[in-house]
Ligand SMILES: O=P(O)(O)OC[C@H]1O[C@H](OP(=O)(O)OP(=O)(O)O)[C@H](O)[C@@H]1O
């Protein structure tokens with residue numbers, strides 16, 4: 415299966431979770447055995463040479479765990495607030511449709527460790543920017559970001575400065 419055909423599995427749902435938002439739903443892609451593996455292989459190529467991945471709850475977990483397995487490296491799970499018993503850092507951020515708080519688990523990354531952030535969608539960039547901030551404050555060397563979809567109109571890449579961004583499809 416070609417990457418473009420795999421990405422065509424992503425559904426578009428208008429007016430979710432609120433009027434005016436077109437929600438990009440990866441559920442059909444996650445459920446399709448060939449499309450999922452094609453996308454995982456493309457993300458694994460995109461992240462390059464790193465020691466560790468970081469993923470954001472919840473959809474990012476599915477992708478990053480599979481990419482980490484494919485690359486033979488580990489993954490740090492950045493959680494929404496209140497889930498972790500021991501926290502290295504916490505940051506509030508804005509989404510296309512609301513606000514949220516992310517927390518980095520204590521002792522999840524080592525100083526100087528090369529980390530790539532993996533997520534499904536880059537929209538406003540708030541999630542990735544917050545994750546990068548948490549990882550950097552904890553001493554990690556954040557090398558790149560890899561996402562399946564970039565929603566270009568929301569300008570998320572402007573929040574990343576010169577951090578390399580790898581996108582499988584821009585819409
Ligand atoms: O670029 P941004 O504007 O920050 O938006 C992108 C984020 O929004 C979605 O997560 P959401 O917080 O909706 O959580 P979910 O994965 O638990 O559905 C998506 O999975 C990204 O992580």
Ligand SMILES: Nc1ncnc2[nH]cnc12
Pocket residue numbers: 435436437438439509510511535537538565
């Ligand atoms: N439009 C959208 N679809 C899916 N996930 C998102 N995260 C932020 N905006 C999104």
